[in-house]
Amino acid sequence: MINDKLHNDRFMRALACQSVxxxxxxxxxxxGRYLPEYRAVRKIVPDFMSLCxxxxxxxxxxxxxxxxxxxDAAILFSDILxxxxxxxxxxxxxxDIGPRLxxxxxxxxxxxxxxxxxxxxxxxxxSKTISLIKHELSGQIPLLGFSGSPWTLACYMVEGGGSKxxxxxxxxxxxxxxxxxxxxxxxxxxxxxxxxxxINAGVNALMLFDTWGGILTTPAYHEFSLSxxxxxxxxxxxxxxxxxxxxxxxxxxxxxxxxxxxxIGLDWTINLDQAINAVPKExxxxxxxxxxxxxxxxPAVVKETTRLxxxxxxxxxxxxxLGHGILPATPPENVTVMIETIxxxxxxxxxxx
Amino acid sequence: MINDKLHNDRFMRALACQSVxxxxxxxxxxxGRYLPEYRAVRKIVPDFMSLCxxxxxxxxxxxxxxxxxxxDAAILFSDILxxxxxxxxxxxxxxDIGPRLxxxxxxxxxxxxxxxxxxxxxxxxxSKTISLIKHELSGQIPLLGFSGSPWTLACYMVEGGGSKxxxxxxxxxxxxxxxxxxxxxxxxxxxxxxxxxxINAGVNALMLFDTWGGILTTPAYHEFSLSxxxxxxxxxxxxxxxxxxxxxxxxxxxxxxxxxxxxIGLDWTINLDQAINAVPKExxxxxxxxxxxxxxxxPAVVKETTRLxxxxxxxxxxxxxLGHGILPATPPENVTVMIETIxxxxxxxxxxx
Numbered sequence: 077m078i079n080d081k082l083h084n085d086r087f088m089r090a091l092a093c094q095s096v097x098x099x100x101x102x103x104x105x106x107x108g109r110y111l112p113e114y115r116a117v118r119k120i121v122p123d124f125m126s127l128c129x130x131x132x133x134x135x136x137x138x139x140x141x142x143x144x145x146x147x148d149a150a151i152l153f154s155d156i157l158x159x160x161x162x163x164x165x166x167x168x169x170x171x172d173i174g175p176r177l178x179x180x181x182x183x184x185x186x187x188x189x190x191x192x193x194x195x196x197x198x199x200x201x202x203s204k205t206i207s208l209i210k211h212e213l214s215g216q217i218p219l220l221g222f223s224g225s226p227w228t229l230a231c232y233m234v235e236g237g238g239s240k241x242x243x244x245x246x247x248x249x250x251x252x253x254x255x256x257x258x259x260x261x262x263x264x265x266x267x268x269x270x271x272x273x274x275i276n277a278g279v280n281a282l283m284l285f286d287t288w289g290g291i292l293t294t295p296a297y298h299e300f301s302l303s304x305x306x307x308x309x310x311x312x313x314x315x316x317x318x319x320x321x322x323x324x325x326x327x328x329x330x331x332x333x334x335x336x337x338x339x340i341g342l343d344w345t346i347n348l349d350q351a352i353n354a355v356p357k358e359x360x361x362x363x364x365x366x367x368x369x370x371x372x373x374x375p376a377v378v379k380e381t382t383r384l385x386x387x388x389x390x391x392x393x394x395x396x397x398l399g400h401g402i403l404p405a406t407p408p409e410n411v412t413v414m415i416e417t418i419x420x421x422x423x424x425x426x427x428x429x
Numbered sequence: 430m431i432n433d434k435l436h437n438d439r440f441m442r443a444l445a446c447q448s449v450x451x452x453x454x455x456x457x458x459x460x461g462r463y464l465p466e467y468r469a470v471r472k473i474v475p476d477f478m479s480l481c482x483x484x485x486x487x488x489x490x491x492x493x494x495x496x497x498x499x500x501d502a503a504i505l506f507s508d509i510l511x512x513x514x515x516x517x518x519x520x521x522x523x524x525d526i527g528p529r530l531x532x533x534x535x536x537x538x539x540x541x542x543x544x545x546x547x548x549x550x551x552x553x554x555x556s557k558t559i560s561l562i563k564h565e566l567s568g569q570i571p572l573l574g575f576s577g578s579p580w581t582l583a584c585y586m587v588e589g590g591g592s593k594x595x596x597x598x599x600x601x602x603x604x605x606x607x608x609x610x611x612x613x614x615x616x617x618x619x620x621x622x623x624x625x626x627x628i629n630a631g632v633n634a635l636m637l638f639d640t641w642g643g644i645l646t647t648p649a650y651h652e653f654s655l656s657x658x659x660x661x662x663x664x665x666x667x668x669x670x671x672x673x674x675x676x677x678x679x680x681x682x683x684x685x686x687x688x689x690x691x692x693i694g695l696d697w698t699i700n701l702d703q704a705i706n707a708v709p710k711e712x713x714x715x716x717x718x719x720x721x722x723x724x725x726x727x728p729a730v731v732k733e734t735t736r737l738x739x740x741x742x743x744x745x746x747x748x749x750x751l752g753h754g755i756l757p758a759t760p761p762e763n764v765t766v767m768i769e770t771i772x773x774x775x776x777x778x779x780x781x782x
Contacts, residue, residue, distance in 0.1 A: 372603035
């Protein structure tokens, strides 16, 4: 474990529900389009995946927000679609639309023929990026790795891109549940190998992004999304804590807490009070500022940040984050206000004691 | 009350949590693009709102699904944006995109100057449509009227159209909560007058579509969406039962149940078991088949329809519906299978007794 060598281990301590001097903070998509320095780097590569596949540049953008803000964790700059890309599904990113897979899995044969990639061969650029980031961080703060969840990757792989209803993967799930399970099993195997590679390369913790688990019915969520995240967690060494984030999963926190995860990502619709009641105190809660708050004026940022901090005050194991990725239109100075509020909240509490 | 004159009052009885011979069923957007006869009518008008504003044609498409299926309620064919249209916000529907308002409310002056329309003048076409439908139905089944919720209408009116994040209305809510309340109050007044007009014209029940309540934080949902729906319910005569549907509102069922509504619409992510536990038995539950089920094969339709019926068996006050609007790609014959399953479920139970 690299954990004990960290200069700032607030994030790791909070994830283990240990006491901290103040609430740690990082932001989903903290390296990204809201930063002018990111947009400058993005300009010198032809497309988004070229940036993900260039370890030096991916390392550079991973570090960019750390130069601006006192964040308590870095997160690997990459994309959840590295695995479908490695599986040969023809990934490209279309400007203003998003990801497109030119070879979506629309029949039995394409699913049966799908091969589980060896990440050390086809996604080695992520391993290289992690090594570079770890070197640059030199033990200052922890580095999070991540993967999309099996169901979320299946959504893109069957639909062929983003969607409102994801009717193709839903149709597969309902009409051919066994074939859907076959696909999810293959993706799960790929994710386990991919996460193990990230651990080997030095990530301190991992996060599973279940962006589309929330479009499922309650029984389908348990059968087709959560059960596969549980398999991933069981297959990986317990020394690397894992955070599960199901967007729209507020109704299922108790089940998520039983997945073996060490932390639960909370979207902004979930009240922290309710999450505290639903989730055992041994499991950390991560979140959950509404990302649109950071588009509002600064008194609103202070007010809502404080509201969240007050809701969990006294409960160990809170990692401050947004309830979803930071929006491209976010003024960078609003992030400063949010982080200062988190730091001041601790200071205020200390002055009362 | 027109209620007691109805030939088929299953829907009204279930909404009052009274016993029924079988579970009543209707479908959100049951008159619409999945039906070839609807598409034929849609072709003869230049745009979607022209169809809504033509009482004869709106009546015709309202009745279309009733000719095909044994549905237990008709729902007025209209759009939730009739009020913003009447407020002069420049509504148009762009093909493959959706609604656009050419004059969105983006500053204080435009909100302060916004006038509450008299629906009897500017939305009289809806009143006329209801009269025609009631005449054609001649007491066979009840007719539902509806309105968008204040927050949902505000989303479109401030954003100027559909959106993933609705960052403009969210920014208004967070940065200028008083101005946001001023807007919501005006919209609420307009909705109350609009619903009263629908009641006067003869609707048997009303539904409030809170399509975008689910994008709010828990406190913001209560303050900016639910509280205004409560005002609407309190202002209308209790003889017309009201169903509240907040998409993504599974975490807030207990609060919704306290709004004065007589029924709660459930999206497909909500487990009916959990809803039964959360909602007092005096309040009806409406839903909640995943609309994508109707894209799957027929055994899946039977299986999932039966699963829902079994989950509520024995609990009075269930109205079968989808968890969201029926999808345009739905094969009409799958609707037949769903409805036959509902009818057979009753028959099977009776044969056991």
